[in-house]
Amino acid sequence: MSLAVELRKLSFGYGGGPLVLRDVDLEISAGEFVAIAGPNGGGKTTLMRVALGLEQPSTGEALLFGEPAARFSRRSTLGYLAQRSQLGVDAPATVREVVSAGRLAVGGLFGPLRRRDRSIVTEAIERVGLSASADVPLRTLSGGQQQRAFIAKALAAEPSLLVLDEPTTGVDVDAQEALAALLDRLHRELGVTVLYVSHEFGAVERFVERLVLVRGGIVFDGSPAELPHVWHDPSHVHA
Ligand SMILES: Nc1ncnc2c1ncn2[C@@H]1O[C@H](COP(=O)(O)OP(=O)(O)OP(=O)(O)O)[C@@H](O)[C@H]1O
Numbered sequence: 001m002s003l004a005v006e007l008r009k010l011s012f013g014y015g016g017g018p019l020v021l022r023d024v025d026l027e028i029s030a031g032e033f034v035a036i037a038g039p040n041g042g043g044k045t046t047l048m049r050v051a052l053g054l055e056q057p058s059t060g061e062a063l064l065f066g067e068p069a070a071r072f073s074r075r076s077t078l079g080y081l082a083q084r085s086q087l088g089v090d091a092p093a094t095v096r097e098v099v100s101a102g103r104l105a106v107g108g109l110f111g112p113l114r115r116r117d118r119s120i121v122t123e124a125i126e127r128v129g130l131s132a133s134a135d136v137p138l139r140t141l142s143g144g145q146q147q148r149a150f151i152a153k154a155l156a157a158e159p160s161l162l163v164l165d166e167p168t169t170g171v172d173v174d175a176q177e178a179l180a181a182l183l184d185r186l187h188r189e190l191g192v193t194v195l196y197v198s199h200e201f202g203a204v205e206r207f208v209e210r211l212v213l214v215r216g217g218i219v220f221d222g223s224p225a226e227l228p229h230v231w232h233d234p235s236h237v238h239a
């Protein structure tokens with residue numbers, strides 16, 4: 001099984017300042033569905049940014065599909081929903097336009113979409129359950145529906161790795177469940193490697209085989225069922 005993410009003896013501090021992450025060793029195989037959890041400020045977002053090559057490790061190395069993450073050659077195959085990414089929500093763009101932008105990123109040229117691209121866009125919208133709203137402005141949708149539109153945008157690039165950072169902020173329990181089930185299908189049917197990053201992993205707990213807890217480093221890596229009880233204690237999980 002090839003590795004999607006490899007972090008080796010990695011440490012990181014912003015601007016050469018105090019280390020936010022130390023001694024991180026992590027391997028995520030292509031096709032895994034993993035929850036990355038831990039307290040606020042524990043370093044989850046930082047870990048993902050280093051893994052995606054958006055920050056350079058202070059020491060150690062970060063590889064994506066075997067290549068140095070910062071110089072990864074197939075950027076368009078990475079789907080990244082950044083934390084609190086509600087970008088462009090005030091713009092009049094429709095769901096289909098937003099999702100199409102995710103497809104344009106693949107071609108690299110801002111020419112018209114070909115028929116195959118258009119059908120991939122339609123399929124991505126269907127997958128997230130927004131077909132009925134495909135041609136309405138994004139800003140007229142609820143927060144949870146907008147979040148799904150951004151997921152469809154990431155899917156339109158046919159990503160091999162999908163990283164969602166706190167995708168359920170402001171999303172109700174039913175929508176969280178629906179998102180978890182959607183990610184489970186993407187992982188099983190399309191083989192997408194999915195990293196679900198959240199201080200709250202309850203919604204995906206029954207779908208993921210693996211839970212990684214981040215608190216200044218990796219403090220637990222195993223099946224959610226093996227999570228020591230102490231980590232369920234809010235005083236430990238919440239900084
Ligand atoms: N751009 C930055 N510059 C300097 N320090 C930062 C920056 N971003 C994050 N930090 C610091 O790095 C540490 C880890 O932050 P990070 O955002 O990775 O945590 P997190 O686990 O994602 O938290 P949350 O659950 O709130 O999203 C925190 O102490 C934070 O203050």
Ligand SMILES: [Mg+2]
Binds near residue numbers: 044045046165166
């Ligand atoms: Mg974060």
